[in-house]
Each structure stands twice: as structure tokens, then as C-alpha cells.
Amino acid sequence: MARLGRAIWRVVKAVLDQLAKLATKLGQAIWRVVKATPKAAMIVLTWIWDGMKSVGGAVAEVGMRVVALLHTALVAVFQLFRTITLQDVINGCKAVLQAVFVSFPQAVVGFFARAGRVAYEVLKTMFGCAGQVFAILVYLIWLILTWPPRQVWKMLEAAGRSARKGVEEILVWMDPKRMP
CATH class of the missing domain: 1.10.287 (Helix Hairpins)
Incomplete structure (x- = not known):
């Protein structure tokens, strides 16, 4: 029974030591943010x-x-x-x-x-470093979300250029003296 009591005391003491260390580290982290x-x-x-x-x-x-x-x-x-x-x-x-x-x-x-x-x-x-990682992750998510619309816009631009060149070809075909 005495051994059980000492074992429980050691566990409680270890937990309290870890909680004290955790509280210290948490306080230091909060101080860094405040600073x-x-x-x-x-x-x-x-x-x-x-x-x-x-x-x-x-x-x-x-x-x-x-x-x-x-x-x-x-x-x-x-x-x-x-x-x-x-x-x-x-x-x-x-x-x-x-x-x-x-x-x-x-x-x-x-x-x-x-x-x-x-x-x-x-x-x-x-x-610090955690903020940098978070900012980079947000930026990467932003790039992933905006990639499809940017590609659609590039396709629309290409289609517009192609249509413009086609119209120019038709106009030159109708009036050969008209050169762009």
C-alpha cells in the first residue's frame, strides 16, 4: 500500500511539473505575441x-x-x-x-x-515561423482557388484573338488592298 501511495505521488508530482512547464511556455508564448x-x-x-x-x-x-x-x-x-x-x-x-x-x-x-x-x-x-507557414498556406490555397478562373480567362482571350484574326482574314479576302 505504501508503494502504491508513493507511485501515485510520483505521478501527481510529474504531472504537476509538466503542467508548470506548460504554463511557463504558454506564458512565454503569450509574452512574445504581446511584445x-x-x-x-x-x-x-x-x-x-x-x-x-x-x-x-x-x-x-x-x-x-x-x-x-x-x-x-x-x-x-x-x-x-x-x-x-x-x-x-x-x-x-x-x-x-x-x-x-x-x-x-x-x-x-x-x-x-x-x-x-x-x-x-x-x-x-x-x-514567427508559424505565422510564415500560415501565410504561405493561405497564399497557396488562394492560388489553387484562383487557378481555374485564370485559365478560363486565358482561354477566352485566345478565342477572342482567334476570332479577331478570322475577321481580319475575311475582310482582307473581301478587299485585298486592305492590309492590317
């Missing part, structure tokens, strides 16, 4: 700030282009078209359209495109 939180927050805030700067710069560029176009048009009217030509006004319109339909969307899409990289950096900062 990494400001770094991760700084990464996210830097990303948001950079995105706001790029989008704000694109909006300012659109505004500047519109003001420049209006200035060009007003100068042309007040000087009775002596120094400013119609080509200058057309160039101003092109600049506005480029700023609205190219530069601004590129800034917005670039901001959101960097979100994946920011998420990876945050996970790496917060959870």
Missing part, C-alpha cells in the same frame, strides 16, 4: 499611411490636371486662340483622362495589392 504587437501595428499603420499618401497624391494629380485643363481652355478663350491651339486643349483632356482612368486606379489597386504582403509581415512579426 510583437506594437511592431505588427506599426507595419499595418505604415501600410495605411503609405496607401493614404499614394491615393491622396493621385487625387491631387487629378485635381491639378483638371485645373490645368480649365486654365488652358480659359487662356485660349481670353486670348482669342492666338497662342493656344486646339492640340493644347486636346492634350489637356488626355492628361485629365489619364489621371482619372489610369493613375488614380493604379494608386488604389496598388494600395490593396500590398495588403497580402502586409498581412504576411504582420503574421511573421506576431507568430
